[in-house]
Amino acid sequence: MIIQVEQLQKNYITYERGASFRETVASLFKRKPIEIQAVKGLSFEMEAGEIVGFLGPNGAGKSTTLKILTGVLYPTAGNVQVLGYTPWKHRKKYVRNIGAVFGQKSQLLWDIPPIDAFYMNKAIYALEDEPFQETLDQLVDLLDVGEVMRKPTRQLSLGERMKCEFIMAMLHRPKVVFLDEPTIGLDVIAKEKIRSFIQEMNERGVTFILTTHDLEDVEKLAKRVIVVNHGEIVFDDSIGALRNFLGAKKTVTLTTEVQADWSGISGVSVLKQVSEVEAELELDTEQLELKEFIRMVNDRYTIHDMSINALPIDRVIKELYQVDTKTLPNTKTLSPLNK
Numbered sequence: 001m002i003i004q005v006e007q008l009q010k011n012y013i014t015y016e017r018g019a020s021f022r023e024t025v026a027s028l029f030k031r032k033p034i035e036i037q038a039v040k041g042l043s044f045e046m047e048a049g050e051i052v053g054f055l056g057p058n059g060a061g062k063s064t065t066l067k068i069l070t071g072v073l074y075p076t077a078g079n080v081q082v083l084g085y086t087p088w089k090h091r092k093k094y095v096r097n098i099g100a101v102f103g104q105k106s107q108l109l110w111d112i113p114p115i116d117a118f119y120m121n122k123a124i125y126a127l128e129d130e131p132f133q134e135t136l137d138q139l140v141d142l143l144d145v146g147e148v149m150r151k152p153t154r155q156l157s158l159g160e161r162m163k164c165e166f167i168m169a170m171l172h173r174p175k176v177v178f179l180d181e182p183t184i185g186l187d188v189i190a191k192e193k194i195r196s197f198i199q200e201m202n203e204r205g206v207t208f209i210l211t212t213h214d215l216e217d218v219e220k221l222a223k224r225v226i227v228v229n230h231g232e233i234v235f236d237d238s239i240g241a242l243r244n245f246l247g248a249k250k251t252v253t254l255t256t257e258v259q260a261d262w263s264g265i266s267g268v269s270v271l272k273q274v275s276e277v278e279a280e281l282e283l284d285t286e287q288l289e290l291k292e293f294i295r296m297v298n299d300r301y302t303i304h305d306m307s308i309n310a311l312p313i314d315r316v317i318k319e320l321y322q323v324d325t326k327t328l329p330n331t332k333t334l335s336p337l338n339k
């Protein structure tokens with residue numbers, strides 16, 4: 001086991017400000033503390049070599065968890081072991097073994113070229129010349145930043161900068177890498193490059209934990225997904241299980257010769273009436289089997305076109321975010337990895 005998180009809790013204390021000017025002034029003298037339970041007892045484990053997508057709506061507690069796991073923040077309660085270290089206790093030794101890329105924060109220095117920042121990291125981590133040069137050459141080659149890394153950072157495009165952020169995070173050959181929104185703001189091509197880089201590094205044995213709002217990141221990279229909501233894990237299993245979780249639903253795009261009528265057919269709901277003859281439907285195959293649905297459509301209408309797809313992952317996630325955590329089964333029963 002490379003990562004073990006047990007009953008992790010983090011409460012923040014903030015102070016009430018008051019709604020009116022008078023209350024704000026009064027709060028300067030007598031502050032009323034408010035406790036925010038950002039993380040409410042998270043437990044999960046990760047094996048070496050996994051890529052886990054860590055998802056959740058805004059304010060769910062993802063960044064807080066990641067900050068604790070990288071040793072930036074102390075938890076209120078709970079235990080964390082990453083590579084045998086307690087991140088916030090063994091910080092100095094620990095950071096030599098991990099990497100982190102935060103899409104919204106830069107580790108590079110604005111006025112100097114990335115290459116100089118890479119050499120700075122070499123000094124900080126006391127990396128030996130030869131292995132450093134070998135790793136640098138490999139990473140530069142993989143991300144194709146030979147020219148780019150010699151320009152001052154502030155002149156780089158977001159995509160070029162992110163590639164250099166990844167090099168910065170990987171130079172000391174970390175075994176575990178934490179990624180917080182690593183593809184935020186990037187164009188399609190840059191996203192693809194970053195994703196294939198993560199995949200390549202994973203094939204070479206690096207374990208990744210990845211928070212993102214971009215579900216394509218998750219679909220392309222992660223085999224396992226942990227979903228948090230209101231500081232609690234509401235789902236921990238494979239992408240496939242996530243799709244099946246809310247029932248075996250499919251989307252069907254159908255064009256018929258004449259307008260079709262779906263009222264009163266259980267298991268079929270109209271998502272969008274594209275035109276008189278074309279509709280996007282949601283089919284719940286637990287209520288109406290796919291082959292029965294196809295037979296029924298065929299019997300009633302002349303089909304001009306039909307495509308059947310798995311429910312888009314973003315719809316599944318959206319539904320999952322709306323589910324009250326109290327009504328969900330225990331995630332332990334959902335996750336083969338936690339059994």
Ligand SMILES: Nc1ncnc2c1ncn2[C@@H]1O[C@H](COP(=O)(O)OP(=O)(O)OP(=O)(O)O)[C@@H](O)[C@H]1O
Nearest residue numbers: 012014036038056057058059060061062063064065
């Ligand atoms: N320093 C802080 N002081 C007080 N409250 C905080 C602090 N940092 C985060 N919070 C609160 O803790 C909760 C969890 O925040 P967190 O940033 O971990 O969520 P997140 O899942 O990463 O959200 P996002 O997707 O928006 O980045 C939120 O309610 C947030 O307002």
